[in-house]
Amino acid sequence: MKAFNKHTGLVAPLDRANVDTDQIIPKQFLKSIHRTGFGDNLFDAWRYLDEGDIGLTPNERQINHTFVLNQPEYQGASILLARRNFGCGSSREHAVWALLEYGFRCVIAPSFADIFLNNCFKNGLLPIVLKEEIIDDLFAQVASGQRLELSVDLPGQAVTRPSGELVQFAIEANRKRAMVEGWDDIGMTLSHSAAIRAFETSHAKVMPWLFVDR
C-alpha cells in the first residue's frame, strides 16, 4: 500500500450527495483485467458528453466543460471535497484506483459508504470524515471563487485551512497506523500463519462439514 503521511493540495468540490461507485467509474471500464488505466475515465459520464468505452482516449471524446474537474481552476487538484455517503453502491475497487490515478490523494466528506471506505484504506487513498458544518463551510469557501489549498497531516489527524485554523478528524487507530506505515497488508496477516492454521484446526472440529472436499 502507498504510505500516507502529510499532503498539501488543491481542493476540487463535488457538490452532490450519494455519489455512487457507478458514477466514479462506470461499468464498461470494469472489463479490464488490469489495476491501472482508469484515471481518464474517473466520473466518465459527467466528464464527457459522449459514451465512453475502453480504448478511447480523452482526445477522441467530447469534453463536458461544465463539469467541475474540467474547469481550469481545478486542474491539478489532489483533494476531493464531497458530500455525504460518498462511494455508495458497488464494491468495485476500480473506483479507488481511478481516483488515485487521476491524482487524488484524499477525499473529504461527511460520511463514506463502508466498502468504499475499506477500499480506500487498502490503497492509500485517505478518506477524511469532517462534520457537515465544516464541509458546508469549505464548499462555501470554494464557491466564493477562492483557490482552496488544504494541508493534511495523517499522524496528527488534522487538516489545516489557509487561515491556519486546524481541524481535527477522527480515524480508526489501527487503520491509521497501517496507512502511515504503508504496510503490506497480506504480508502482515501471513506473519500470523501459525495462528490462522491453529484456528482452522479447531474450527474444523466445530464445523467439520465445511472442510469436506467438493
Add this chain to the structure above:
Amino acid sequence: MAPRTLYDKIWDAHVVGARDDGQTMLYIDQQLLHEVTSPQAFEGLALADRKPWRSGANLATPDHNVPTENRSLGIDGITDLVAREQVQTLDRNCKAHGITQFDILDRRQGIVHVVGPEQGATLPGMTIVCGDSHTSTHGAFAALAQGIGTSDVEHVLATQCLVGPKALNFEVWVEGTLPAGVYAKDLILAVIGRIGTAGATGHTMEFRGPAVTALSMEGRMTLCNMSIEAGARAGLVAVDEVTLNYVHGRPFAPKGEHWNQAQSYWHDLHSDAEASFDRRVALDASVLEPQVTWGTSPEMVVGVGGAVPDPDACEDEQQREGYRRALDYMGLSPNQPVTDIHLDRVFIGSCTNSRIEDLRVAAEIARGGHVASPVKQAMVVPGSGLVKAQAEAEGLHQVFLDAGFQWRDPGCSMCLAMNPDKLQVGEHCAATSNRNFEGRQGHGGRTHLVSPATAAAAALAGHFVDVRQR
C-alpha cells in the same frame, strides 16, 4: 455469557485473533469469485509469488459479462473481446489453482449470488465474502456475508482471513403480514425509503419479526440482497425450518452425520432474546403497497398509488438539489402520478429477483396477456442455468414467450449492462434489479426498481399499474 445478536455469534465463532497492528483477523469459510473483480487479485498473488490458502474454500462462476443469447457458442458467444478475455482469465485462474468453477457452458452457471445458495455452498453460520456488494444476499441463511474490494479478494485468497473492524448491530423489525400483491422487494424498498441509502452505514442489519419469518428463502434473499442499498455491511435472517428445508439435500450441503451435527449447531443461529441492538427500526408490513422508484437512488421511492415528489417541498437543501437533478435525469415532472410513467423496456432478472419464485409470480401475471406495443422489449433472465431448467420444466418460459417476453440465458444482464443488454438514452425501464443509478442500465437509461409482479404488470400495460387491482 451476555446475550448476543446473531451477528455477534457468527463474528465470535470466526475471530482468529489480532494482528501486530491491532486489527482483527476474521476467518472466512467461503469466497465466491466472478470474472470482474478477481483478475487483479490473482495477478497480485502471482506477482508476490503467493498461492491460495485453501483452494477448496472458493467457488467461481462468470456472470457479469456473459451474453444472455446463444449460450451454446460458449466463450465464442462473447463478441466483446475485452469482456471475453476477462471470462477466459477466470477460467485460467481457476484451473491454475484448482478452484471449482461453473464455467460459461456449465448448466449450473449463473449469477454468483443465485448459484451459491442453490448449490448448498451457502450455509448457515458461515462467513462468506465475494468481490461484489450484493454478497449480502447470502445473509438470508444466517451466514455473515460481506462484499469486498479486489485487494481483499486477494487478501482472502492468500490468507483465508478478512481484516477490519466489527460493525454495529441494526435491527429491522417487521410486524404484520405482507398483503397480496406486495412482496419482499416492496418491503426492502420501503425500508430503504424510510432510512435512506446511508441509513445502516457501519451496521449489520438483521431482519426480524413475523413478516420476515413468513417469507420463503427467495424472499429473504431479496431482503438481504438490498440491505447494501440501505448502506449495511451485511444483512441477516435467523435460521428456522424454512432455512433447513431449503438447504437440505443440495449438492454441497452437509450429508449424513454431518447434517445432524450441522443442524444442531445451526439451531443457535438467532439473536438472543435480550440481545441489544445499536439501532432499531420497526415497520408494519400490512400497510405496505407495491413500491416504485422514481429517481436515481434506491431511496427515491414511493408507493404505486403515489406521485413523483416536488423538490420544492423538500426542507433539506441538499435533498432538494438531489431531487431536482434526479427528476431532470429521469425526465419526470413533480407530482406526476407513478401510474403515468410509461415504459420502453422491462427487465426481470438480477440477483435480487431472478429465482424460481420470482419467475412464477411474474409468469402468473403474464399468463394470457401480451406485452403492450409501446414497450420495445421485455426480457426475462433467469438467475442460473438450473433456475432456467426448472422454469422450463414448469412451462413458465412458454407463458412468457406467448405473452411477448424474451426468454434469455442466465447472467447479470441488464442489471448493470456490462454485456450487450442495455437501455438507450432516455429510455424508461421497469427493472427487478437493485440499482437505479444514472447510467446503471446503459448510458442515459432511466431505471425504475420494482418487484417482479409490478414489472410484469407494467409490461402488459405499458406503464406502471397497481398489481393489486388487476
